[in-house]
Structure formats: C-alpha cells, structure tokens
Amino acid sequence: MLDIRLGENGEVVLSGRLDAVQAAKVQGFLDGLAEPRVMDFKELEYISSAGLGVLLKTQKRIAANGALKLINVSKHIGDVFNYSGLDQIFDIELMDT
Amino acid sequence: MNDLISRVLLGLLPVVAFLFALVYLDSYKLIPLRRILATIVLGGAVAAASYIVYVTLTSRLAMDVTAYRRYIAPLIEELGKALFLVYLIRSNKVGFLVDAAIYGFAVGTGFALVENVYYLKLLVDTDLAVWVVRGAGTAIMHGGTTAIFAILAKALSERQDVTKVVTYLPGFLVAWTIHSVFNHFLISPVLSTLGILVILPPLSIAVFVRSEKSLQDWLNVGFDTDTELLELIHSGRLATSHVGIYLNSLKGRFDGIVLADLLCYLRIRVELSLRAKGLLLMIESGFAVKLDEATRSKFDELKFLEKSIGKTGKLALAPFLHVSGKDLWQLYMLENQSPP
Numbered sequence: 001m002l003d004i005r006l007g008e009n010g011e012v013v014l015s016g017r018l019d020a021v022q023a024a025k026v027q028g029f030l031d032g033l034a035e036p037r038v039m040d041f042k043e044l045e046y047i048s049s050a051g052l053g054v055l056l057k058t059q060k061r062i063a064a065n066g067a068l069k070l071i072n073v074s075k076h077i078g079d080v081f082n083y084s085g086l087d088q089i090f091d092i093e094l095m096d097t
Numbered sequence: 098m099n100d101l102i103s104r105v106l107l108g109l110l111p112v113v114a115f116l117f118a119l120v121y122l123d124s125y126k127l128i129p130l131r132r133i134l135a136t137i138v139l140g141g142a143v144a145a146a147s148y149i150v151y152v153t154l155t156s157r158l159a160m161d162v163t164a165y166r167r168y169i170a171p172l173i174e175e176l177g178k179a180l181f182l183v184y185l186i187r188s189n190k191v192g193f194l195v196d197a198a199i200y201g202f203a204v205g206t207g208f209a210l211v212e213n214v215y216y217l218k219l220l221v222d223t224d225l226a227v228w229v230v231r232g233a234g235t236a237i238m239h240g241g242t243t244a245i246f247a248i249l250a251k252a253l254s255e256r257q258d259v260t261k262v263v264t265y266l267p268g269f270l271v272a273w274t275i276h277s278v279f280n281h282f283l284i285s286p287v288l289s290t291l292g293i294l295v296i297l298p299p300l301s302i303a304v305f306v307r308s309e310k311s312l313q314d315w316l317n318v319g320f321d322t323d324t325e326l327l328e329l330i331h332s333g334r335l336a337t338s339h340v341g342i343y344l345n346s347l348k349g350r351f352d353g354i355v356l357a358d359l360l361c362y363l364r365i366r367v368e369l370s371l372r373a374k375g376l377l378l379m380i381e382s383g384f385a386v387k388l389d390e391a392t393r394s395k396f397d398e399l400k401f402l403e404k405s406i407g408k409t410g411k412l413a414l415a416p417f418l419h420v421s422g423k424d425l426w427q428l429y430m431l432e433n434q435s436p437p
Binding site: 020049052060084086089 | 382
C-alpha cells in the first residue's frame with residue numbers, strides 16, 4: 001500500500017511502497033501539483049524502477065527551476081539512488097540516524 | 098541535370114529516410130549515430146564484395162545470370178549482410194529487438210546505397226519509374242530482409258545458445274527466401290514495391306512495441322533483483338544469507354584471496370548492473386547522460402577481478418549473477434556511454 005499527501009509545509013509526503021502498481025497514482029498526484037519541490041521519504045519503505053520513473057518525469061517537468069529535493073531518505077533507498085546514478089539528478093538529503 | 102537529381106533522390110532517399118524514421122521512433126536511442134553510420138559503411142563494403150563474387154561467378158565461371166540473380170545473389174548478399182549481425186549478437190552488443198532491427202536495416206541501407214549508386218552510373222537513360230522501384234522497392238527490401246534476419250536471430254538468441262548456427266538459420270532462410278522471391282519478378286516490380294511498403298511499416302511498429310515492453314519488463318524485474326542483492330551485500334547480513342552460506346561452502350575450492358575477489362566481483366557487477374538500469378531510466382525520461390569517472394574506474398576493477406577469479410570463479414557465481422544476453426549487454430552499453 002502507498003499513501004501520498006501534502007505535508008504542512010507543502011512537501012509531498014510518501015508512505016509505504018512505491019512500486020509499479022502504485023506508480024500511476026503517484027504520477028497523477030504529482031501531475032496535479034503546479035510545481036512539487038520537496039518530497040518527504042521518511043515513511044517510504046520501498047521504491048522500484050517504476051517509482052523512480054515517476055520521479056524522473058516530475059523532475060523533467062520542473063527542471064527549469066532546479067532539482068527536486070528528496071528529504072529523509074533511508075540509507076537503503078539512498079544507496080539505490082547512488083548506485084543507479086540518479087543522485088546526480090535529485091537533491092538528496094539522507095535521514096538522520 | 099534535373100533528371101539526374103530526381104534519380105538520385107528516388108534511388109537513395111527512401112531507404113535512408115526509412116532508416117532514420119526507425120532511429121527516430123526508438124525512444125531509448127541506445128545506438129549512437131556514429132555507430133549507425135559505420136554500419137551503413139560496412140553494408141556498402143558488403144555490396145562491393147558481393148559485386149566481386151558476382152563478376153567472378155558469372156564471367157569467369159560462366160554461371161547462368163538468371164539463376165545467379167534468383168538464387169545465388171540473394172544467398173551471398175544476405176549472408177554477407179547477416180555476418181555483422183551474427184558478430185553483434187554473439188558478442189552481446191545488441192540488447193533489444195529494436196536495436197537489432199536498426200543495425201540490420203542500417204547494413205541493408207549501406208548495401209542498397211552502393212548498389213544504387215552503381216546502377217545510377219549504369220542505367221543512364223532509364224525511366225524515373227525504374228528509380229521509384231529501385232529506391233522504394235529493392236533498396237528497402239535490402240534493409241528489410243536484414244532487419245528481419247536480425248530480429249529473428251535476436252529473438253531466438255534469448256532462448257538459445259548464441260554460438261549455435263540454429264539460432265541464426267531461421268532468420269537467414271526467411272531473408273534469403275524474401276530476397277529470392279523478389280528477384281524472381283513473379284509479380285510486377287511496382288506491385289512488389291507496394292507490397293514492401295505495405296508490409297514493412299506495421300512490422301516495424303510491432304517490433305518497436307514488443308521491444309519496448311520487453312525492455313520495461315526486464316528493467317522492472319532486474320532493478321528489484323539488483324537492489325535486493327545490493328542491500329544484502331551492504332547490510333552486514335551477507336554471511337548468514339543463502340549467498341553467504343554458498344560462498345562459505347567454496348572455501349575449500351578457492352584460495353582465500355580469490356574468494357575475497359569473488360565477493361568483490363559480485364558486488365561490482367551488481368553496482369554496475371544497477372547503474373546501467375538507472376541510465377536507461379534517465380534516457381527514457383529524456384535526460385542527457387554522461388558516465389562519471391567513478392563508474393568508469395569500476396570497469397577497470399571488474400576486468401582485474403575477472404582475471405583474478407577466472408572462468409571457474411565466474412561459473413561459481415553464476416547462481417547469483419544474471420548472465421542473459423540483456424544482462425551482459427547492459428554492461429557493454431554502460432561502458433560505451435560518453436565520458437563527462
């Protein structure tokens with residue numbers, strides 16, 4: 001399951017698993033926002049290639065105004081970004097442990 | 098002069114336009130333009146070699162020209178064009194059907210361009226209709242038959258051994274048959290040309306759709322498998338996992354240093370595999386990608402480790418490493434990306 005909502009400061013908060021089944025839901029939510037800038041991954045347990053594709057499409061859309069900021073990223077999900085090279089595209093802030 | 102320009106355009110443009118339409122439709126664009134151009138040149142060289150064989154067999158050995166045109170020329174020409182594709186598929190340099198189709202059509206394009214330039218000099222006062230047939234019929238047939246060979250060979254290579262002739266034989270027989278039937282002139286050349294123009298575009302679209310679905314499926318499954326293995330390696334729980342228990346069981350068979358290198362090799366292969374898939378995701382979303390120095394140096398390390406663990410070591414890791422054509426191709430694709 002995946003839940004997506006807007007946080008108090010306008011950040012997009014994700015919780016659960018962002019997989020191929022949930023990718024369309026997240027894409028629809030992000031497309032509905034004029035310009036998502038920050039995404040909170042504190043409660044995100046898992047992300048697959050389909051989820052990364054959604055983030056890349058969103059980044060492409062807002063590219064003129066800088067990189068999408070991903071905050072509270074777990075070490076494992078941070079590793080996925082790092083080893084796939086996507087850390088060059090996004091502004092990633094790892095979760096304090 | 099205008100007549101010559103019309104002939105050149107009719108004879109050479111359709112096949113080049115068709116090739117670049119294929120390249121344009123490919124959303125991943127994994128084959129660099131310089132490699133497509135080199136493949137066209139290679140196709141031209143095959144045409145020149147085929148001409149030498151034609152002269153040798155018909156003039157010096159007095160072979161019947163009609164029989165040669167119907168059976169031997171299609172055999173020799175399709176074989177010559179197919180050889181480069183066999184090399185590409187055998188050495189895991191083709192990842193997906195669409196890449197095979199583009200390489201195949203590019204070889205055929207080079208062949209057709211050289212052949213039509215030769216005929217431009219030979220057939221000076223011919224009707225423009227002849228050039229419509231040569232440009233949109235014969236030339237596209239050359240690209241199409243080699244593309245069909247490449248698609249069938251690539252599709253079979255995913256299920257069969259890439260070193261076996263049987264992987265390439267069905268595609269070759271289809272290409273040879275189409276070429277031979279075309280050269281029989283059983284129906285009028287204009288109808289043959291129309292047939293080719295009606296059949297090839299939907300066939301190309303079907304290949305693109307299947308190829309992109311195959312890439313997506315492989316990307317989804319492979320990405321998850323790679324991330325799971327990477328997490329395991331980084332978690333500190335490797336020793337108690339099935340991978341760790343297996344590696345531990347190899348202690349008696351490998352030297353301690355080699356065993357350490359086996360683990361390093363597994364890790365770097367997984368990291369590079371994940372990097373290749375990230376690169377594909379970026380290309381799919383329209384990002385211009387340059388390969389960083391750190392990734393490049395991992396390839397040097399991978400080569401060192403390959404030597405250290407040898408073939409036996411690689412075989413020992415086979416249960417955990419994906420070694421399908423696509424998995425090996427992704428490393429080739431990643432290594433050949435432009436530097437920053």
